[in-house]
Amino acid sequence: MAEIRIRNTNERISGEENVRAFLDNQEVLYEHWEASKLPAELHNKFVLSDEEKQTILSTYDEEIRELAARRGYQIWDVISLSDATPNIEDLLKKFEQIHTHTEDEIRGIVSGRGIFIIKGDEETGYFDVELEAGDVISVPENRAHFFTLMDNREIIAVRLFIEKDGWIATNIEDPTFTK
Ligand SMILES: [Fe+2]
Numbered sequence: 001m002a003e004i005r006i007r008n009t010n011e012r013i014s015g016e017e018n019v020r021a022f023l024d025n026q027e028v029l030y031e032h033w034e035a036s037k038l039p040a041e042l043h044n045k046f047v048l049s050d051e052e053k054q055t056i057l058s059t060y061d062e063e064i065r066e067l068a069a070r071r072g073y074q075i076w077d078v079i080s081l082s083d084a085t086p087n088i089e090d091l092l093k094k095f096e097q098i099h100t101h102t103e104d105e106i107r108g109i110v111s112g113r114g115i116f117i118i119k120g121d122e123e124t125g126y127f128d129v130e131l132e133a134g135d136v137i138s139v140p141e142n143r144a145h146f147f148t149l150m151d152n153r154e155i156i157a158v159r160l161f162i163e164k165d166g167w168i169a170t171n172i173e174d175p176t177f178t179k
Contacts, residue, residue, distance in 0.1 A: 002030065002135045005128040006120075007178035023129070026120045027140055033063050033108055035134030046082035046112060046154045053078040056110055060158060063108070067136075073106070073160035082112075082154045098144050098174050103166030105145070106138035107131075112155035119144035119174070126178050141166075144174055 004013035004022055013022050023030040037059050042052060056078050057064065064076055085091065098119075107114075109131045116129045118139055129137060130150065139145045149155060161167055 001132065003130045006124060007127060008125045026124065028118060029138035031136040033060055033134050033136055038110055042111065046080050046156060047084045048078065048080050056158065060108065064158060064160065068160060072162050074162055075164065076158055076160040078156065078158055080156045081149060092148060096146055096148050097171050098146050098177060099169040099171045100142050100144055101167050101169050102141055103162050104138045104141045106160050108136045108158040109133050110156045110158060113150040113152055114155040115148050115150055117146050125176060144172060
């Protein structure tokens with residue numbers, strides 16, 4: 001279950017109903033996949049072969065196709081990040097830059113954890129969404145945000161795209177960002 005931290009006030013929001021209500025209010029799609037569907041041999045495995053990635057896509061095929069049909073995604077893949085990922089430090093530096101893109105950014109977390117930092121409405125400002133396995137989130141198009149790993153630095157997620165070009169990031173400097 002995701003948890004929220006509002007950066008300006010350090011307020012935390014937890015519990016499914018509260019998290020869902022908060023994210024609804026911020027127009028952030030938040031749904032669930034059954035985390036326990038992940039085959040046992042892939043638990044705590046963050047370096048994946050192509051075959052294992054395919055197993056993950058097959059495991060969540062129904063959920064992926066339902067989302068794709070509802071929201072127009074055409075392609076999907078599996079991304080895995082951990083300390084074993086080549087150039088992980090450089091990648092994280094690149095990730096930790098506030099940006100926007102013209103497509104929404106949707107992720108189904110299959111294993112591990114991660115954080116989206118998202119710009120909320122004017123009153124709320126930036127907030128963190130701490131994600132764990134089973135959380136599905138979509139950052140709306142053109143909304144300032146970035147993604148990073150949590151302390152365990154391990155995540156596997158399914159990504160869905162309408163078209164790959166829609167995901168080209170435009171970096172922005174935002175003076176209202178709260179570190
Ligand atoms: Fe993004």
